[in-house]
Amino acid sequence: MIGNKAMYDQFFKAIDLNKTIRNAALKSAEKAFWVWNVEKNITNKPKEIQKLKFYEGSSILYSLLRNYDRKYISKKVLKRIYETLYKGAFLSSGDPDKNDFKEKYGIKPPNFITLSPSKACNLHCKGCYASSSSANAEKLPFDVTEKILREVHDDWGNRFVVISGGEPFMYKDSGKTILDLAEKFDDMFFLVYTNSTLINEEIAGKIAELGNITPAISVEGYEKETDERRGKGVYKRIMQAMDNLKKEGVPFGLSITGTKNNADILSNDDFYEYYFEKIGITYMWIFQYMPIGRGFDINLMVTPEQRFKMFNMWEKCIKEKHYFVADFWNSGIVSDGCIAYGRSGGYVYIDWNGNIMPCVFVPYHRDNVFDLYKNNKTITDALFSDFFKNGRKWQEEYGFGEGKTPHNWLMPCSIRDNYSDFRKRIITKDALPEDEMAEKAMKDKEYYEGMVDYDNRYREITEDYWNKRFLGKTK
Ligand code: SF4
Incomplete structure (x- = not known):
């Protein structure tokens, strides 16, 4: 849980009021969040840790608001985010259902799953495992993806799902796609890692209609770095997809792999200002390169020195700039460490x-x-x-x-x-x-x-x- 319900209710109710009232609501929501996280500190973790949780949590609100004001997020989608993601996923860790699970199994259930339904991808990025462009590449039958989601929805109380790949928008089985999955589980929120090149106007329109999907779009840096790895012209296609999403009021984010080669870009304010202010992303996930998968190379990892610089940059983003950025692994503090192995909340x-x-x-x-x-x-x-x-x-x-x-x-x-x-x-x-x-x-x-x-x-x-x-x- 990253805050109390009253705080979010207050904020989301005030979002459409005039700016003075709305900003006052934002400040008071922030204050409640501070008291909850830092002063009351129900987790009993050191205050310095709780402060970072506060900054990360409030950066989400600022980032949503920023793009709502720019009309990059529609009212309908914002409401769906509140109902599914905030109320359903973030604020529900004390649900009776989850306590029942604990009684039965001795642990609280995980909060979400990441599901890669297909290995197929339409790009051929250097070093990527998912090289097959065939729609018949290894994949899960649609009824199995449904069964998996039904289980985590009903038994674990999950309302948040991450879809990865392959390229999720390539997935098709029995005529069904991930959009059908999101339609079926309409009280769940889907974060979809995608190269975005298949998000044309029609798909962006469908995503907006559903209102429970946010695409996290992969880049490698700016245009030069992205095209170098993903293929010539890919960056322009990404920009087009982002325009399509903005037009439909769908929030989207950025997903970037941090390596020794782009760590300097990721340690510079310009990069964040460019994407948050000029392009209009709502969030940014940085995954520092992990040497697994095809052609793993330990020397590609960000160096220890670069990593510490990136930690300071991340803190600056959430604290001073109010940009919702998470850097895996520098942001592990705000999730109380590693979230793997089906840990409670993981x-x-x-x-x-x-x-x-x-x-x-x-x-x-x-x-x-x-x-x-x-x-x-x-x-x-x-x-x-x-x-x-x-x-x-x-x-x-x-x-x-x-x-x-x-x-x-x-x-x-x-x-x-x-x-x-x-x-x-x-x-x-x-x-x-x-x-x-x-x-x-x-x-x-x-x-x-x-x-x-x-x-x-x-x-x-x-x-x-x-x-x-x-x-x-x-x-
Ligand atoms: S910290 Fe845990 S959850 Fe994160 S990448 Fe490592 S093993 Fe996975």
């Missing part, structure tokens, strides 16, 4: 073969939806494999959960930032690699040493800073 990842993974960036699985369904089991059963249980135990020991003092959440990732723990304490022998490269990574001594060395170097930069600033400890 998520699981299911791919086009039905494999159930702890996270998009942990390419190993123990269970598969087809096998589970064949044996009259459910996805809930997958939460209790030793692999997932080990992950959750590690998260708790690393500071997640009531009354726990967090370890260094500037390095929250169970695999990328704590690779030796991942290998020694989390992954189990029965976990299968997702692909050849994931298998290779497990056997490659250089990979192991490179990952551990990276972790040690970043710990050296951040450990004292973490202890001093967030835990108030002096050496």
Whole structure:
């Protein structure tokens, strides 16, 4: 939960009033949010952590409002966001349903799933695994995607879904697409990672009509960097898709992979101003390159020094500029660390073969939806494999959960930032690699040493800073 309901009710009710009243409502909502998060601090986490949660939460409101005023978000869509995403997903962690789940299973359910229904993609980006442009590439039957969503909707109380790929707008089975999925589950909100090149005026119109989808559109930087990796002319097609969405009042965001090569761009104010002010995005997700998948390359990761600069930039964005930016992994503080392994409030990842993974960036699985369904089991059963249980135990020991003092959440990732723990304490022998490269990574001594060395170097930069600033400890 990232705030109390009264605060959001007040804000969303006032959104259409004249600017003076509306701004006063925004300020008072902010104040309530501050009191809730920082002064009352029901989580009992250190105040410095709660302050960052406050800035991230209020940056969402500012970013929505900014684009609502520009008419890039329609009233209808904003209302749907409030009903599905805010009330349904963010504000419902204390729901009786979830407490029932806890009573039965001993943990609260995850808050969402990421589902990749198809591996097919219409682009051929350098280094990407999803190279097949055939609509018949590996994919989940539509009735299985429906069954999965029905389960997490009814049993876990989920109202938020992330769709990834492949290119989600390429997905088609039995004549049905992801738009049919969003129509069927109309009280759920869908965040769809897309290259956007298939979002023409018609698709943008349909998305607006449904009102429960936001596309997170991939770029690599500006036009030059994007076309270099994604193909000549792709950036212009992206701009066209964004125009189509703005015209229909659909909020969209940006998704960008941070590497050693574009980290300088990502550490500069200009980049954020360009996309938030000139282009009109509502949010930006930065995923620092994780060396998994085809042709993984440890040397492409942002360096420890670049990463710390990006942390400062992220803080500046949410605190001073009110831009809703999340940087994975620098923003792990606001989610109380790693959210994988079906943690309470966290998520699981299911791919086009039905494999159930702890996270998009942990390419190993123990269970598969087809096998589970064949044996009259459910996805809930997958939460209790030793692999997932080990992950959750590690998260708790690393500071997640009531009354726990967090370890260094500037390095929250169970695999990328704590690779030796991942290998020694989390992954189990029965976990299968997702692909050849994931298998290779497990056997490659250089990979192991490179990952551990990276972790040690970043710990050296951040450990004292973490202890001093967030835990108030002096050496
Ligand atoms: S494993 Fe890493 S990438 Fe996945 S949720 Fe945890 S912190 Fe994020």
